[in-house]
Amino acid sequence: MADINVSLTARTGKSEPGASPRLSPAPEGEPMLDLIELLFFAYRNFVSDPDEILHGFGFGRAHHRVLHFVNRHPGMRVTDLLDILRITKQSLGRVLRELVDQGFIDSRAGASDRRQRLLYLTPKGEALTQEFVAIQSRRLRRALEESGGESRDLVRRFLVAMIDPEDRSATEKLIARADQAVEARSATRSRPAG
Amino acid sequence: MADINVSLTARTGKSEPGASPRLSPAPEGEPMLDLIELLFFAYRNFVSDPDEILHGFGFGRAHHRVLHFVNRHPGMRVTDLLDILRITKQSLGRVLRELVDQGFIDSRAGASDRRQRLLYLTPKGEALTQEFVAIQSRRLRRALEESGGESRDLVRRFLVAMIDPEDRSATEKLIARADQAVEARSATRSRPAG
DNA sequence: ACATTTATGTCAGCCATGTTGACTTTTTTC
DNA sequence: GAAAAAAGTCAACATGGCTGACATAAATGT
Numbered sequence A, B: 001m002a003d004i005n006v007s008l009t010a011r012t013g014k015s016e017p018g019a020s021p022r023l024s025p026a027p028e029g030e031p032m033l034d035l036i037e038l039l040f041f042a043y044r045n046f047v048s049d050p051d052e053i054l055h056g057f058g059f060g061r062a063h064h065r066v067l068h069f070v071n072r073h074p075g076m077r078v079t080d081l082l083d084i085l086r087i088t089k090q091s092l093g094r095v096l097r098e099l100v101d102q103g104f105i106d107s108r109a110g111a112s113d114r115r116q117r118l119l120y121l122t123p124k125g126e127a128l129t130q131e132f133v134a135i136q137s138r139r140l141r142r143a144l145e146e147s148g149g150e151s152r153d154l155v156r157r158f159l160v161a162m163i164d165p166e167d168r169s170a171t172e173k174l175i176a177r178a179d180q181a182v183e184a185r186s187a188t189r190s191r192p193a194g
Numbered sequence C: 001a002c003a004t005t006t007a008t009g010t011c012a013g014c015c016a017t018g019t020t021g022a023c024t025t026t027t028t029t030c
Numbered sequence D: 001g002a003a004a005a006a007a008g009t010c011a012a013c014a015t016g017g018c019t020g021a022c023a024t025a026a027a028t029g030t
Helices: A033-056 A061-072 A078-085 A089-101 A123-146 A151-162 A165-190 B033-056 B061-072 B078-085 B089-101 B123-146 B151-162 B165-190
Strands: A105-109 A117-121 B105-109 B117-121
Touching: A033 A061, A033 A123, A033 B033, A033 B061, A033 B123, A033 B151, A033 B165, A061 A078, A061 A089, A061 A105, A061 A117, A061 A123, A061 A165, A061 B033, A078 A089, A078 A117, A089 A105, A117 A123, A123 A151, A123 B033, A123 B151, A151 A165, A151 B033, A151 B123, A151 B151, A165 B033, B033 B061, B033 B123, B061 B078, B061 B089, B061 B105, B061 B117, B061 B123, B061 B165, B078 B089, B078 B117, B089 B105, B117 B123, B123 B151, B151 B165
Parallel strands: none
Antiparallel strands: A105 A117, B105 B117
16 A cells, blocks of 8 residues: 555566676666665655654645754754755745744844844744654664664765765764754753853 | 855854763664754755756656656556656646657557556657766765775665665565666667567 | 446646745844 | 845745546456
């Protein structure tokens, strides 16, 4: 059910079994057809879990992205979000308004620069976002365990290397900065009002 | 330019540097935030190359998927394609009609079952599809090289494990069947007409 | 032979999420 | 005081999903 079971009745005729591998030597390297398709199927499943939950709120994938990055960068500006998502102000505006109106995101004017709208998750938004992170982390953890020993580092390096070279360092810095901020916040929490 | 450079001027205040790692022990395993985000950025870049080319033809991502799977399974039925893509007949119908009208795909009635419409790429469609495969394979190959030795097998296992368990075997069979068909075809080509 | 099922296609309309272009308001910066 | 920056808004449009209803041709079952 809802499977990828294909019968392909038409071409079930001659199959020419005496085919030795690599007869045409592939002029520009072998085509990575399996990986291309696996990436498609894997990514589809990866995003489907949050999608289903969000559908219950009348939200979609775009809302997920906004929640995710605001969670990772509390107090970020609208411009920052636009740079990360690479969509137009108008597209972001729509989902952001919905998220603010329904109490998932809080938008406060900047203290030093009052033109800015700094974005924060409300407790409600935080709870929902944690749920997404948990689900997707579970899938990733399971996949890493099943694919063997020190796969995590290798998969990470692979994913970084899949990014356009000119974007890599910025992306890695972005992630590092978010991780730092999380550490700082949890340190503050463990020593309340230190 | 079009970078992911975020300044985050607002939160550049207190950072509480004395934070030892893992203060909150993460009740359900550590959140894989870096991988979640890297997958997002990597996939976005991965699909952007074909997207740009297709834009020149007035086509989009949906057309890419159809071309890709028809290339991999020549003579497949419309139903097969629907099962793989998991979209509605109406959605597929739209892009399929455009691809047939503009001479990228050929749709022939089945010989044994004349209700069926069997899908084939035209030479024009084949050329375009090869281009996509080449571009995406290049990116994958580069990434695998950069992430070290026997990364290909591990990445493949990882991607398979990212798929919903109940879909995995069907997906792997689908890929295997397509690979077989390619071998059979190239064997036939090298020994033309037996 | 006839009823049913299957494979495909089509019309109409809706929704989510992207786009361009134009314009405003507020605030900061030069 | 002018220019630039941050944010928001209105209008219109494109793409690619969706549902529901219906039509046709061909295969299958009784």
